[in-house]
Amino acid sequence: MPLVFSLHAGAGCGASSPCAERDCARLAALVRQMPLIALAIAGNALTLAAISLYSAPLALTVSAPLALAGLCACLVIAWRRLIRKPIVEAEARRILRRVKLAAAPLAFLYIAWAMALYMHAGPGQAEALVYSLALTGMFTIFALAQLPKAALLVGGMSLPGFAWLLITGGDASAILAGVNIFVVVLALFMSVNGSSREFDDLVAARACAAQFAEDNRRIANTDSLTGLANRRAFFAQMSREIARSEQVFMGIVDLDGFKPVNDLYGHALGDKVLCECAGRLRQFETEGVSVARLGGDEFGVVVNARMTPSEILAFGARICAALKAPVRIAGAEASISCSIGFARFPQDASDAEQLYERADFALYHGKQHHRGEAVLFTAEHETKMRLKARIEQCLRRANLEEEIRLEFQPLFDAADQSIVSFEALARWTSPELGSVSPSQFVPIAERSETIHTLTRTVLRKALRAAKNWPETVGVSLNLSVRDLLSPIALSQIIVIIETSGVDPARIDIEVTETSLLTDFEGAQAALTTLKRLGVKISLDDFGTGYSSLAYVHRLPLDKIKIDRSFVQEMQGNGVARDIIKSMIALIGSLNLHCVTEGVETSEQFDLLRKFGCNVVQGFLFSRPIPQDEVVRFIADAGGGRPYAASA
Structure with missing residues (x-):
């Protein structure tokens, strides 16, 4: 017969303190014992009445036992109702107090009735009355062990009196029986008192265990740094909301600019x-909105509300605005922002994991195209996501040695327009998908171990091609940060370079600025290792990331490549011209070569040369050319003809 407060150590009755736990546990034990006590008392009353039926008046042998039995029946019914009723802490305390207060008068009335029967009993009947009453009294004391005061009242008012009657009766056997009752009652009192203390200790231990379990549950579901719910609690909450709601939004918040702040000022300030x-x-x-920290600088938001797409984006915009405000801590000011990806249930996914994948895709798309804003997952994103998954599967199955071909785009000296090197560009033709753009398959490869195979394939092919070029012409290629941070991949790259037969001084390894921030210390160590081989190191896409001198001066760089986006805006835009002029001057002050990509017009080239740019690359000079045409292209360039857009 289940009882809420007895099964959960007081939780069901709202217990919030050790005393409350004890009261609830005592009441739970009493609820189980009370029907048995009532049954024992009713049975004893009928037994006493039967023993005295012919010696005592009918009022004592019939009316009183029936009334007592009826009272016991009512007691059983009342307590059975109590079993089904949720009990709060205050009510549990009141019930126990009533039991203690009622124990004394009820015991007094019962003993008074038994004494009246004893006065009318013959010698044999008297002994039977005493033994029957003694057994019932002992059971009652034992049953009330969790209420020692009530047990002492019941026992103290019943058994000692009858024991004294036996002792003063004069009969030797009766005296011994009376003494035995005294001894047993004393032992029972001591046992009840000890059991009560052990019961209290057990309740306290159970309460501590429950509190310990609650603390563990809280710790297991709380982020120790921020106090927010953690990833585990976030997904559990999301699953609950999905199960009971018609529409739920999941938002993934990623801080923009936190990594450089963390590295520049240290982890202690980063944690703050x-x-x-x-x-x-x-x-x-x-109500309806909860947040969590998913790990690193990523947070999660659950929004259980019926919102339109524009409303959820407006909500996301408010979050972005709140996080964009400067953070001032310990005399330092950190400027960060955030991007948010939202996905909806049930429109976008049917469970929490799928919803996270789509919210994460919306976040990734937002960081690529709408950094610092909120983006909602759409049907267009679903199409791109499925295509991405298909590309990833085909890429994993691909024979890259056969399916990857290279094109090379030349880089020219800005002073005399002679060829400096060629940048190797991977082109993939899949038997299943056909020609796949590098902007599609390279990011997918970089997010998996496939990038290692792709890098080795491109490196081998590029170096084999470079062996047929003049010694004065170099070859450059991009290296993924995953390759840099993998000791195995890095060692394989070194082996390919050392066994290629190409002078390492002709090899230019390009790494992007933003990729290095994944693990700057690890990337720095890997680049230093490559630098010892004699290869050159270039920082690609400079200006699109954080462009922090705190990073640039710590890297073993030879060149910095200014991103094409600055060149495209330079013509007709005085601010853009000033920015690129300052960047070129900055690179020169660091004693590094400046490479500018994306040069498409003579006006752009003239300005860049005027600003002091060393090397240029772009469609003005040449588009990427197939590998088998590079040798002829180099030979044609030997005539010293300047290259124009028609070249």
């Missing part, structure tokens, strides 16, 4: 920045 951001996110927690 995360706590500050968590505090700002917590301000958005209302």
